[in-house]
Structure formats: C-alpha cells, structure tokens
Amino acid sequence: MSALFSKLVSLLDTEPYRLVVAVVVIVSFVALNAAYLVWVERKGAGRFQRRPGPTEVGPAGLLQPVADGLKLMSKQLIVPAGADSTLFRAAPLMVMAPVLMSLAVIPFGRGLAARNLNVGLLMIFALGSINVMALMLGGWASRNKYAMMSAARVVSQNVAYEIPMLLVVITLAMVTGTMDLNQIVLQQAGGFWHWNLFRVWVNPLMPVTFLIFYICMLEETNRAPFDMAEAESELVAGAYTEYAGMGFGVFFMAEYANIVLGCSLATVLFLGGWQSPFGLLPGVGWFLLKMYFLVFSVVWVRWTFPRTQFYRLLNLSWKILIPVSLFTLILSAAMIKLPAMIKLLRALL
Numbered sequence: 001m002s003a004l005f006s007k008l009v010s011l012l013d014t015e016p017y018r019l020v021v022a023v024v025v026i027v028s029f030v031a032l033n034a035a036y037l038v039w040v041e042r043k044g045a046g047r048f049q050r051r052p053g054p055t056e057v058g059p060a061g062l063l064q065p066v067a068d069g070l071k072l073m074s075k076q077l078i079v080p081a082g083a084d085s086t087l088f089r090a091a092p093l094m095v096m097a098p099v100l101m102s103l104a105v106i107p108f109g110r111g112l113a114a115r116n117l118n119v120g121l122l123m124i125f126a127l128g129s130i131n132v133m134a135l136m137l138g139g140w141a142s143r144n145k146y147a148m149m150s151a152a153r154v155v156s157q158n159v160a161y162e163i164p165m166l167l168v169v170i171t172l173a174m175v176t177g178t179m180d181l182n183q184i185v186l187q188q189a190g191g192f193w194h195w196n197l198f199r200v201w202v203n204p205l206m207p208v209t210f211l212i213f214y215i216c217m218l219e220e221t222n223r224a225p226f227d228m229a230e231a232e233s234e235l236v237a238g239a240y241t242e243y244a245g246m247g248f249g250v251f252f253m254a255e256y257a258n259i260v261l262g263c264s265l266a267t268v269l270f271l272g273g274w275q276s277p278f279g280l281l282p283g284v285g286w287f288l289l290k291m292y293f294l295v296f297s298v299v300w301v302r303w304t305f306p307r308t309q310f311y312r313l314l315n316l317s318w319k320i321l322i323p324v325s326l327f328t329l330i331l332s333a334a335m336i337k338l339p340a341m342i343k344l345l346r347a348l349l
Contacts, residue, residue: 120182125166138251154222161215163322167326184273209328
C-alpha cells in the first residue's frame, strides 16, 4: 500500500499529471466558493438587515446555490440582435480565466501551490488587467447604452484604483525584496508581530498600507460601495444587462472568485499566509481562516455601506489613496536606506 502511495505521489510530481490535478482542484475550489459564497452573502445580508435570508431549499437554505445553478443552466443563452456575437460570448470566459490562472501561484500552505514562480506577484497583476478588458468588451459588444455606460465606468475606476494598489504592491516588494509569494510568507514566520501588517519598524504606516490595499481590492472586485460595473439601481444591471443564463452566471462566479483571489493575496502579503499568529503549527488551516475572515468582512462592508457616487469614488483614489500610497512608498524607501545612511555619516565624521 505504501509503495502504491509513493508511486502515486511521484506521479503527481511529474508533468502533465501535476498540471491536470492542479486545474481540477482549482476549478473545483473556485466553483465551490462561488456557489456557497452566494449563500453566505444572502445569509449575511439577511442577518445584517434583520431578515432570515434563504430558508426553503434544503436545511437553512444550503441547497439554494444548487437550485440557482440548475435554473441558470436551464435558461437559453441569447445574443442580442446587432451585438458582436464573438466578443459577447468570449467576455464571460475572459473574466473567469485570469482568476483561475492567478490562483495557480497562490501558496495555500508550505509547498501547496500549483506552480511556484519567483515572479508570482507580477503574474497576478499582469493577468488582472484582462478582467477590466473583459468587462469593457462585454458591455461594448452588447450594443446596449446602459451596458456601454457601465463599461466606461469600469475603465475609469479601474485606472484610478490600479495606481494606488500597484504602489502598495511595489512597497511590499521593496520591503520584502522579492516577488515570490512563498518567500514573502516565509519572511513573516513567527508571531503575528512579524506579519507585514505590523512591521511598523519598516514603515510606521504599514497598517494604512493594508487599508489602502483592502479598499482597492473592493474596487477591483466591483464590490459595494464601489460596484459601478453593475449598479443595478442606476444602470439596470450594468455591463451584464444583456446577459442571460450561464453567461450572466459566469460573470457572478468570476466576481466571487476574484474576492477569494483578492483575500488570498491580502493574506499572503500582509497576514502571514499559512503562518500561525502564535508561531505554532503553521498550515493551510490558518491560511483559510484568515482568508475567509477577510471574505466575511467584504460581505459585511457590502451590506453596511451604500453605493458611493461616481465622482466621489474617483476623488477618493486620485486625491487621497494615490498621494498616501506614494508617501508610504517613499517613507519605506527612506526607512530601508536609513541604516546605510547613518553608517555612511558616521564614517564621514
């Protein structure tokens, strides 16, 4: 039995078997999260707004995501007259594909990543730009004025919020000296005071840096109070107005998959990844606990704050987040070089 297990493990370490297993695991993980985060969202919304949420389909409404999935798959996929059918059909796939590829480099535990790249952080942000393009193409290809207006919003708000998020990521890359996500987690080993969130001796504004990343993550995932891509109270259903059935469903699966990806990345960059807050028994359980805590906070924010006005959304980025994130970048660079500067001054004096 042990020989068979060892042979199976060695088989999984070789290509293309490792790639096939990784794809199956990632797709299953994303599908399960996308389905049941909808249930969590509905139950959370019910509790925050003093109503029960789903209760009828299965115990506590646990089978509601299954019923919703069957309903969406039974609906006809309709391409509007005059729409660009190729781009219209490709847009949902273009939204989902980058998330699946990005999750391949997230280390959920020690050695527990589909692919360990020394530029994994760069890869995630390179693929993230495709998401904006997909939403823009979906709205433009629909030949619907509401969808096109929403697509224009998507581009402008993502340009605004990509800048402070990238400045935060550059700050983290400069502090850690690497873009390898595994190495970033390993540098945070030990107690929670070693997490990048609390490394105030490197940058006194590191908690503010995390807050900026969190706000930008809400915007990147099109979550309230920044859900301008959908904005159903203003633009019918935003960029998704003309989509029906699983075309509509894939967009929302991608939204929840992006939430999981954003919270996973925040866990890796700021909360120690799989490291225990007490330095004991690190593992995938700690990673999932931190990640799902952030996911719950995203749902909490969604049902607590109303949608902001569009010009306020842009003002928040251009007038507050970008200057503050740029200041934290400069401050981190100064703090890193400070010991060398003091040593040089002593040598000169």
